[in-house]
Amino acid sequence: MASTTKARLDQAAEAGQTAAAADLSRNSSQVRQPRGSRYAPGLSNRLRNMLRAGIGWPSAALLIAACVLAPVAALGWFALQGDSSHWTHLLQFVLPTAMTNTVLLLLGVGVLVACLGVGSAWLVTAYDFPLRRTLSWALLLPLAVPTYIVAFAYLDILHPIGPVQGLIRDILGYDSPRQFRLPDLRSLPGAIFLLGFVLYPYVYLSTRIMFSTQAASLLEAARVLGESGRSVFFRVALPMARPAIAVGVSLALLETLNDIGASEFLGIQTLTVSVYTTWVTRNDLAGAAQIALAMLAIVAVLILAERHGRRKQRYAGNQRARAMCPERLSGLKALAACLLGCIPVAVGFLAPAAYLLNETLKRLHQVGVVSDQLLQSAWNTVSIAFCATLLTLACGLVVAWAVRCARQASSLAHRLAQAGARVATTGYALPGTVLAIGLLTPFIMFDHVLAAMLQLLGNADPGLILMGSGTALVLAYAIRFMAISIGSLEAGLARIPPSMEQAARLLGESPAGALRRVHLPLLRPALGAAALLVFVDAMKELSATLLLRPVNFDTLATWLYAEAARGTYEEGAVAALAIVLAGLIPVILLARTQFKMSR
């Protein structure tokens, strides 16, 4: 049954493609479902037709967007509680530096992740050399290392009394760090370096998928037409990969923007650190909320500008594209390619992981003592991350699909769905702690209402249900990481030509049916990628977890943080290693599922 449907679909898709080939690039071919009730009169059918007209999905998307907006609304309410008296102080003494630092940090990290991510993706796609296969998944490994862990690991590794500088002194014949030492890592360049080397996998992942599934025929055409290798990359591959690069870079930049652990540790006064100082040190929540919202507005403008920049471009391609055939390198070139590919993995993953392993081995005797706590925290971490991943994925799918469907319906529906999708990604642009503060109020309000309802029905006072059970954490993670799933799924959908649902709809499927029977199977790689990215991020999440968790509830990250807060972060090496190891499994799975087609 399924196979016949698939065969019919393929035929129809082919027909659709031929018919719509002329205007496919403008994407204006719309298949309008017959409106009215010619086939089946009655209320339910009218409703179904409304659904077919594409109102249901956008409204679901808007509902999700509203949930994501709840913390922003709470922050807005906080912001209104304060006055603007501190802005004179901020404008005069804080914002100029914080703004400069933030812009430089974002620029630096943006350039570094783009170069590392696109460069390494192109390297393993276009060339064949020793270790290429290993590298093609190993390049994702830095994803498993949270930025705050990288910061403290590198501070130790590169400290004047650490192994690297010790070795350099031995070679140069100095015997004390007082005679010779390298510049301190606690600086803006240091922060750019560290964040760049752990965040580039976001770009690598999205670009690599793009290169390996889409580029082949066009790239080969370019080669046949006599373009050099370099110009194939710059004139064909790079422009085609732009949406993928944009998705990857914006995830990395948002992560940079809302990072507090690494920036604070390295002493970089970013806007996020200012928000934090205003709130924590001066106990001025209103002021902090005002800065956070101003930042959010800037982020929104930047994201809209990027989308506006490529609004006229269409990227839909043929699903059955072959992977491109890599060029075989030999001799010195192969060695150079291999070394080049190893650098990001070594810096972003191997060095910090080796450091953590070493620190853990020094404390092996403790592992027995803490193993109960370790297991309990690991279980908490994995189960919460798992639930959050499912929820995030489901919401992301609804939103991404709503945008896709609405394109076929009215322009109003399309615009609404688009707005919903953009709004639904705001959680990722807020620093975790700020988001958590924004979520406290709606969650606890919900808890109070729910408790009152249950008590009305004659139950005992249930207490705070969301907050007391960890459900608040699942919802917070979903709201925070929705951007990742929406981004991945939108990119995945973009690679499915519109002719697919046109064909499905011609054959009588509803949007939901088309989604279930056509797009979901085709989306499997994108779903997998989104699931694993969200899962890894949820496992690393710290700041929202600290504020929203129930009593006696530790995740690996909070446990590690508790050690770090005592200043004894090396004592947390066991927990840090556990986070990295637990993150490795999804990352490797991710690599295996994503890159199967390009072997």
Add this chain to the structure above:
Amino acid sequence: MSITNGPRFLARNLMLAGAVTLSAMASAAHAADVTLYTTREPGLIQPLLDQFNKDTGVKVNTVFVKDGLIERVRAEGEKSPADVLMTVDIGNLLDLVDAGVTQPVESATLREVIPANLRGADNQWFTLSLRDRVAYVAKDLDVDALTYEDFADPKWKGKVCIRSGQHPYNTALIAAMIAHDGAEATEEWLRKVKANLGRKAAGGDRDVARDILGGICDVGIANAYYVGRMKNAEPGTDARKWGDAIKVVRPTFANEKSRGTHVNISGAAVAKHAPNRDGAVQLLEYLVSDKAQSLYAMANYEYPVKAGVTLDPVVASFGKLIIDPLPLTEIAKHRKQASELVDKVGFNN
């Protein structure tokens, strides 16, 4: 519309049902238990809580909330499970009281043990331990006495290490200096200390010792109890090496009225809507008992609030602690100004 809403409605009901089940699982917390919300690292207080459990049979449930303790308790309102709120820094304690999330406690034990200037006038908060902010000095340097004002001396150019100026430990110190020397002099002092910094004002207090060993700095300002921990660490560990690279000098304010060392506190309050108020008071009273205070001194290397408790030998070797007589509430008053001065001179940039 209702078709779309149908499944969603169902989903929401399912979620609700799930939440109720979850809550049944989560509320395993027993009514006789005491629930503690703390901004203090659990590792530091867990030994005390374990001892409390052993001695009284009362279990303590904890949440380590780093930031946002006030916001969380306030939002939870009368349904809050919190009995005891624990935090460091006088400013944070007073913020709890100002936010209206604490309640007064009449306890003869607490009144007897804790000096009047170390608890709230209306018994809304109580000091549990003291922490002096001292100078870490490279071991070989011939420096035995310092004032806080000395850190501005140009002879330390490029040789001073300190954590972020916005950290409560530092804003409290700067606030004390404002109270003693005035805002202008303090601003000048901050500028000069900033010019003396050997590295960015970042990291933690232990990094000062590490950076002195690494040759980045010669002197720094940090809390004393970290030294107790480092110097008592197992020989051969990194922490021990850092601790062994420094000695402690207790600076005083140059001010005539002071001649004492800046001290901050860790403390606790009973939550306004504490479901187990008696248990909360019992825990507080336990924490100022000889046994608990001795744990504070011997395991955490903090200064006990109770007189006559034996100190750890390393801490005792720093000499007698002469506390700056400035009232804590006076320090808390200047905290915001201190934080703004840090911004103004670009101390952390």
